[in-house]
Amino acid sequence: MSEQVLLKNIDDPNGHKIETYEASGGYQGLRIVLRDFSPDEVIEEVKSANLRGRGGAGFPTGLKWGFVPKDSPLPRYLCCNADEGEPGTFKDRILMERDPHQLIEGMVIAAYAIGCRTAYLYIRGEYHLSIDHCQQAIAAAHARGYLGANILDSDHSLEIHIHKGAGAYICGEETAMLESIEGRRGLPKLKPPFPAVAGLYDCPTVVNNVETLACLPHLFRRGGEWFASIGPDHSPGPKLFGLSGQLKRPGLYELPMGMALGEMLEVHGGGALTGKFKAAIPGGVSAPMFPRSAFDVKMDFSSLAAAGSMLGSAGVIGLDETASIPVVARRITEFFSHESCGKCTPCREGLTWAAKILRRIEAGQGQVGDVDQLEMLCGGIFGNSFCALGDGAAWALGAALKHFRPEFDALITAQSQAG
Amino acid sequence: MSDARSLSDIKSELAAQVQQVMTRYPTTRSAIMPALDLAQQKYGGVDGLTYQAVAELLDVPEIWVFEVASFYSLYDRAATGRHHIRLCTNLPCLLRGAEALMRHLQQRLAVGPGETTGDGRFTLSAVECLGACELAPVLMANRQYHGDLTAAKLDALLASLADQPAEEMS
Ligand SMILES: Cc1cc2nc3c(=O)[nH]c(=O)nc-3n(C[C@H](O)[C@H](O)[C@H](O)COP(=O)(O)O)c2cc1C
Ligand code: SF4
Ligand code: FES
Numbered sequence: 001m002s003e004q005v006l007l008k009n010i011d012d013p014n015g016h017k018i019e020t021y022e023a024s025g026g027y028q029g030l031r032i033v034l035r036d037f038s039p040d041e042v043i044e045e046v047k048s049a050n051l052r053g054r055g056g057a058g059f060p061t062g063l064k065w066g067f068v069p070k071d072s073p074l075p076r077y078l079c080c081n082a083d084e085g086e087p088g089t090f091k092d093r094i095l096m097e098r099d100p101h102q103l104i105e106g107m108v109i110a111a112y113a114i115g116c117r118t119a120y121l122y123i124r125g126e127y128h129l130s131i132d133h134c135q136q137a138i139a140a141a142h143a144r145g146y147l148g149a150n151i152l153d154s155d156h157s158l159e160i161h162i163h164k165g166a167g168a169y170i171c172g173e174e175t176a177m178l179e180s181i182e183g184r185r186g187l188p189k190l191k192p193p194f195p196a197v198a199g200l201y202d203c204p205t206v207v208n209n210v211e212t213l214a215c216l217p218h219l220f221r222r223g224g225e226w227f228a229s230i231g232p233d234h235s236p237g238p239k240l241f242g243l244s245g246q247l248k249r250p251g252l253y254e255l256p257m258g259m260a261l262g263e264m265l266e267v268h269g270g271g272a273l274t275g276k277f278k279a280a281i282p283g284g285v286s287a288p289m290f291p292r293s294a295f296d297v298k299m300d301f302s303s304l305a306a307a308g309s310m311l312g313s314a315g316v317i318g319l320d321e322t323a324s325i326p327v328v329a330r331r332i333t334e335f336f337s338h339e340s341c342g343k344c345t346p347c348r349e350g351l352t353w354a355a356k357i358l359r360r361i362e363a364g365q366g367q368v369g370d371v372d373q374l375e376m377l378c379g380g381i382f383g384n385s386f387c388a389l390g391d392g393a394a395w396a397l398g399a400a401l402k403h404f405r406p407e408f409d410a411l412i413t414a415q416s417q418a419g
Numbered sequence: 420m421s422d423a424r425s426l427s428d429i430k431s432e433l434a435a436q437v438q439q440v441m442t443r444y445p446t447t448r449s450a451i452m453p454a455l456d457l458a459q460q461k462y463g464g465v466d467g468l469t470y471q472a473v474a475e476l477l478d479v480p481e482i483w484v485f486e487v488a489s490f491y492s493l494y495d496r497a498a499t500g501r502h503h504i505r506l507c508t509n510l511p512c513l514l515r516g517a518e519a520l521m522r523h524l525q526q527r528l529a530v531g532p533g534e535t536t537g538d539g540r541f542t543l544s545a546v547e548c549l550g551a552c553e554l555a556p557v558l559m560a561n562r563q564y565h566g567d568l569t570a571a572k573l574d575a576l577l578a579s580l581a582d583q584p585a586e587e588m589s
Binding site: 124319 | 448452491559
């Protein structure tokens, strides 16, 4: 097994305590940063280590931080995205429940790089234990001088506040999340301006995922070169994969990126629950599925993008021979339709119709032409949605239709022959 | 819900905690969600009187509070039972039998998703991914996750909850 970096203390019942964290090198990275690096040098180190965002898009973290204007007189904000709602994803919950100091230390480092003194940690409301453990971690870090005024006797000061979400997947979209922190409904906002320029309270803001921030303490304790040496050049660093669905050993795995999807499912996931795998979703339900014939695809940001899907949240969902793809497609589409914020027509109306048609096909009332209709809807939603929720929904449904059209047709043909 | 309490009762009961929450943000509007959450923890849900109390405590228009309360699904705007069972029906859970478990729960409780039993003991909800797919099929009973569910486990859970008061409203 490869070295466990992010999951080192995950099975320790005291892993969430600051003593455990410090005993395994915790807060050393922060000491090194405050002693040896200027904020700009932190950004450069993160760029050269090529840390890419773990929240969904794989955007280079150092580059994002670099967009924060240096000369702005406004306060800067850091917001950690712990809204984790992408079906198939549970990595951030496990990190926060069992080893939250990695995240707190990472937030202190990121805040130093962008000159931020107030940070918000946006945790979804159902994550009661994560909220408790992060709250305790913040208090413990304060007591040891890792948070608050003049951290470790430096000029850097930071307060972290937890903002509890309340059950809205769309608030994981960064601009919707900022609206939510401002006390509004979670509706996405037009970009540009990007949050780095005008984000929370119209001030320069960086939004990063939990796992992205949790990588930082390790990156600085062991160096950017060490970080870049793990996995492929274009997608380096320790990475968490959540394996779920119809496989024998669901769970959270830390593996280098670049492993074949099939190997991940067979070797780590323990193989299909029943018979063989039929298909798999590589990065949460927004990520287009692959049929078994494409299981040699490599699990990293660039390879998956080149293969027409994405690493997304790295929630890998196995579908075995017993899975009905029309049912899978219906459930995914219902999810997006339910979580659509309603702001733009293609997503709000298109997904409502797509879900209706999929339910009718499943109920044996499909009509000839339904699949074409679905494809047309996907084409109308994709590229015309205000935010990536609509695009992801259409993209995911489109892949199911493309790879498994005969399954949909069979349901419809069976019906038209019976009727 | 706020039962027989008056507006001034609610305001005085929430005032200290709301004041404290307000210090975290540069605007009072940002404190709407935390204030609603505090009210829900105290009264088990939110209603018109709560919106008014929160609006007055934060000195914001009441419509701002209602806008938020009606957007987010975790604010209970209707009375819920003593125990709220939220069964995840999203894909990873569906692939491991969530639909059959939902039928089982409906049968045992004699209510549909979104409904509360006549004796006020249970509210049943079908929810989206709970972020615990490694435990699929999974549900949340009040604040607690229960995973790797089977029909037998559901029966045992219902039996143990039936005799308990809710651990903590939320
Ligand atoms: C509909 C939607 C939901 C999202 N949900 C999440 C989420 O739960 N967690 C997350 O970190 N990013 C989520 N994202 C991505 C964020 O918008 C943002 O890109 C990310 O938090 C940036 O962090 P990173 O650069 O560290 O990856 C979502 C995006 C969309 C469009
Ligand atoms: S794509 Fe969907 S979720 Fe995004 S803004 Fe439009 S309606 Fe809202
Ligand atoms: S799909 Fe049920 S917890 Fe994620």
